[in-house]
Amino acid sequence: xxxxxxxxxxxxxxxxxxxxxxxxxxxxxxxPVRGTMVIRPYGYGLxxxxxxxxxARIKDAGAENAYFPLFIPESYLxxxxxxxxxxxxxxAVVTHAGGKxxxxxxxxxxxxxxxxxxxxxxxxxxxxxxxxxxxxWANVVRWELRTRIFLRTSEFLWQExxxxxATEADASAYAVQILSDxxxxxxxxxxxxxxxxxxxxxxxxxxxxxxxxACEAMMGDGKALQMGTSHELGQNFAKVFDIKYQxxxxxxxxxxxxxxxxxxxxxxxxxxxxGDDKGLVVPPRxxxxxxxxxxxxxxxxxxxxxxxLVDEIRSAGIRxxxxxxxxxxFGRRATAWxxxxxxxxxxxxxxxxxxxEVTVVRRDTGEKRQVGIAGLAAHLPELLSHLxxxxxxxxTLRRDEHTVTVATIDEAREAAQTGFARIPWxxxxxxxxALLARDAITVRCIQTADxxxxxxxxxxxxxxxxxxxx
Amino acid sequence: xxxxxxxxxxxxxxxxxxxxxxxxxxxxxxxPVRGTMVIRPYGYGLxxxxxxxxxARIKDAGAENAYFPLFIPESYLxxxxxxxxxxxxxxAVVTHAGGKxxxxxxxxxxxxxxxxxxxxxxxxxxxxxxxxxxxxWANVVRWELRTRIFLRTSEFLWQExxxxxATEADASAYAVQILSDxxxxxxxxxxxxxxxxxxxxxxxxxxxxxxxxACEAMMGDGKALQMGTSHELGQNFAKVFDIKYQxxxxxxxxxxxxxxxxxxxxxxxxxxxxGDDKGLVVPPRxxxxxxxxxxxxxxxxxxxxxxxLVDEIRSAGIRxxxxxxxxxxFGRRATAWxxxxxxxxxxxxxxxxxxxEVTVVRRDTGEKRQVGIAGLAAHLPELLSHLxxxxxxxxTLRRDEHTVTVATIDEAREAAQTGFARIPWxxxxxxxxALLARDAITVRCIQTADxxxxxxxxxxxxxxxxxxxx
Numbered sequence: 016x017x018x019x020x021x022x023x024x025x026x027x028x029x030x031x032x033x034x035x036x037x038x039x040x041x042x043x044x045x046x047p048v049r050g051t052m053v054i055r056p057y058g059y060g061l062x063x064x065x066x067x068x069x070x071a072r073i074k075d076a077g078a079e080n081a082y083f084p085l086f087i088p089e090s091y092l093x094x095x096x097x098x099x100x101x102x103x104x105x106x107a108v109v110t111h112a113g114g115k116x117x118x119x120x121x122x123x124x125x126x127x128x129x130x131x132x133x134x135x136x137x138x139x140x141x142x143x144x145x146x147x148x149x150x151x152w153a154n155v156v157r158w159e160l161r162t163r164i165f166l167r168t169s170e171f172l173w174q175e176x177x178x179x180x181a182t183e184a185d186a187s188a189y190a191v192q193i194l195s196d197x198x199x200x201x202x203x204x205x206x207x208x209x210x211x212x213x214x215x216x217x218x219x220x221x222x223x224x225x226x227x228x229a230c231e232a233m234m235g236d237g238k239a240l241q242m243g244t245s246h247e248l249g250q251n252f253a254k255v256f257d258i259k260y261q262x263x264x265x266x267x268x269x270x271x272x273x274x275x276x277x278x279x280x281x282x283x284x285x286x287x288x289x290g291d292d293k294g295l296v297v298p299p300r301x302x303x304x305x306x307x308x309x310x311x312x313x314x315x316x317x318x319x320x321x322x323x324l325v326d327e328i329r330s331a332g333i334r335x336x337x338x339x340x341x342x343x344x345f346g347r348r349a350t351a352w353x354x355x356x357x358x359x360x361x362x363x364x365x366x367x368x369x370x371x372e373v374t375v376v377r378r379d380t381g382e383k384r385q386v387g388i389a390g391l392a393a394h395l396p397e398l399l400s401h402l403x404x405x406x407x408x409x410x411t412l413r414r415d416e417h418t419v420t421v422a423t424i425d426e427a428r429e430a431a432q433t434g435f436a437r438i439p440w441x442x443x444x445x446x447x448x449a450l451l452a453r454d455a456i457t458v459r460c461i462q463t464a465d466x467x468x469x470x471x472x473x474x475x476x477x478x479x480x481x482x483x484x485x
Numbered sequence: 486x487x488x489x490x491x492x493x494x495x496x497x498x499x500x501x502x503x504x505x506x507x508x509x510x511x512x513x514x515x516x517p518v519r520g521t522m523v524i525r526p527y528g529y530g531l532x533x534x535x536x537x538x539x540x541a542r543i544k545d546a547g548a549e550n551a552y553f554p555l556f557i558p559e560s561y562l563x564x565x566x567x568x569x570x571x572x573x574x575x576x577a578v579v580t581h582a583g584g585k586x587x588x589x590x591x592x593x594x595x596x597x598x599x600x601x602x603x604x605x606x607x608x609x610x611x612x613x614x615x616x617x618x619x620x621x622w623a624n625v626v627r628w629e630l631r632t633r634i635f636l637r638t639s640e641f642l643w644q645e646x647x648x649x650x651a652t653e654a655d656a657s658a659y660a661v662q663i664l665s666d667x668x669x670x671x672x673x674x675x676x677x678x679x680x681x682x683x684x685x686x687x688x689x690x691x692x693x694x695x696x697x698x699a700c701e702a703m704m705g706d707g708k709a710l711q712m713g714t715s716h717e718l719g720q721n722f723a724k725v726f727d728i729k730y731q732x733x734x735x736x737x738x739x740x741x742x743x744x745x746x747x748x749x750x751x752x753x754x755x756x757x758x759x760g761d762d763k764g765l766v767v768p769p770r771x772x773x774x775x776x777x778x779x780x781x782x783x784x785x786x787x788x789x790x791x792x793x794l795v796d797e798i799r800s801a802g803i804r805x806x807x808x809x810x811x812x813x814x815f816g817r818r819a820t821a822w823x824x825x826x827x828x829x830x831x832x833x834x835x836x837x838x839x840x841x842e843v844t845v846v847r848r849d850t851g852e853k854r855q856v857g858i859a860g861l862a863a864h865l866p867e868l869l870s871h872l873x874x875x876x877x878x879x880x881t882l883r884r885d886e887h888t889v890t891v892a893t894i895d896e897a898r899e900a901a902q903t904g905f906a907r908i909p910w911x912x913x914x915x916x917x918x919a920l921l922a923r924d925a926i927t928v929r930c931i932q933t934a935d936x937x938x939x940x941x942x943x944x945x946x947x948x949x950x951x952x953x954x955x
Binding site: 044046047052053054059084133149 | 522525551561576577579
């Protein structure tokens, strides 16, 4: 008799598979207040790795971290008309504090353009103060009707970058730089996710932006997930918050600002892009544990040998964990590490040891090989590097197999049932966009023919990528 | 005519000096909502270094990071009687969200014992699940009447550790381990602050704890600052949240829990422990910039030489910054780096360069020396290491000079006007504690005669350290 699967198979019910992975891989739980989440240690370890990698790239792009308050006066939100319209329905409001009703209610930040705008205005005086490149790692709250852990939660963790520039061209170039050198680079090279980059349509823009750029990924069920956005805010916020500078010529000018963010939503993307019926699959460059060494039975010096091996592997610069909990069955532990998606398992048992070998198992392909202990630590970096490349190649292949270039709106609708459709933006247009929206199909982004960010929405030859989305 | 000082001198008005440093060293600003703060990039860079150092020690102590929600159902708070009594007056309450009034108001976490207790109860089943060692880095909100940036703010950043253990002895040992191996080790060896450790009196305990341990530091004005606390919670939270386990013998037992935290308050401690009339002084092991290389004038190849020097210094593993903003006067820039407390300045000018030398200035002592360029990068690690040790020695000396051992309550009151008084706890007692409280003098901690944590409050020979405090 076949064993009952640990997880609901993806093909049976993808959303339920997702919930199963969250629970069984010990990634996250629902919090007690509607729509909030608890990120468990294994899930948080992956998030910490995301933070470290994104943060390093943000610093390379010249931005500095700072921290702005959680509470924003309600009046700040209302200053930029589109911004307040976009966020009002989602705000959580503190009306009482310190045992009293507050004179002015304060909102829990849904994003920090307004409060950061207020301080940028104080800090920017001269053209010498520009560009001002700020970032913060923080929690934000958006009261959502339908929530799903990591994908859409009332509270989530993110970074939000906020910059002020002397010219529109400089602001625009920086928004693209963040999209491409920070976000895409991280997603492609660390998460092994072949994201598309492009512009959002007017309909899909951030509330208050003049242009929104995005990274879009394909999930295992062919639906799209927006993984990160970078916005040009024009002078919308600079005007209402008075972010001005004196030019080299002594003239008072208004700044151009940007904002950009990625969030714990990327955790959802990671799970749904690479996961399979055995659980999560974590790319090595992200993994908090790249290799786990399992003691099959602690007999004939296996425990000591495994422990020595772990030290050796760690010395090779690999994030490795020892699992010597032999009071739990080997099969159960192996399944648990599969669920958690650790890229490589090294299994050490008494018989292997006699032969001077261990069993090395790749999580992505399931491939098992006997490898001599002597050369293992030297072999692993190369194996991890192959595994990383293979995961990106597999995800790219799957994305391409589920992407169809079409010429009509009907064909786009059809193709979007199973993946992405590419259709000339000139053919689709805002009217076509509205038509597809009836079937919950949206324009994920507008790209140039060769997959780059178009300079304008109406750039000749621009392609709209449409899909169902999370 | 003497130049007007950049800062209010400490001797004139210590609190105003503190506010001046916050502003002039660009550390932090007041936020728009009462009692909140904006941590500016330079201040946040120091906080990031604190986080990295504390986080590494927490992980070495075996705890794992996780994340729990900002919002806690109001009903959770009320379950532990002392806890709710302690925190009710400080709560911020969300009554409206998503455009509607909530059925049950939610509180913004003032601390997370309750919500984490709820999840510990889910995750702990067997004695094999213990100890459960969790930590989170988060923002918390406590509505305070009188606020001062970093020292007491309505929102602050911190880490809060929460652990569950099988036995009281294990919980107690872990609370001491965190206090000593994580907090004291970090404060003494990185912050160069000679903190005292000890037990709090019943009066000063955390709301819901059976025992509170603390690290206490002396500030530049002789007042005390509580820098971190570690609490034994007994079975108080375990009972109301049902944190139970099955023992090896199959018996259901109630866990023993602890919690412990340090916060952005440490930033205030850093400023007030080491700062002087020229500004902040940052110990090298903490500093985000350990060395700044200043180009005096960019003539005769000085810029290129300074830039090469920075590369060489960075290669020696030192966090170094180049200041070549020669459009601002050298004097103004040197003053700014003094204000920011960068441990070592390296000044490079055309005349020095001719002699193959640079000027090296220590921030702590102000000492200037000519050093040959050739040996500089090799010399700096040693200099920084001396500077670190000298800062700790200076702070220890000042603390000891302002600490008096006394035999009576009157003497204690007198001594607490300028520093710490050490008085036998048997002499002081709770009645003496109440007497001193009238003059805003509190027992900072109870120690053994040799400065260790006493096993019980009534340990014979225990000494109470009393002081005015922030």
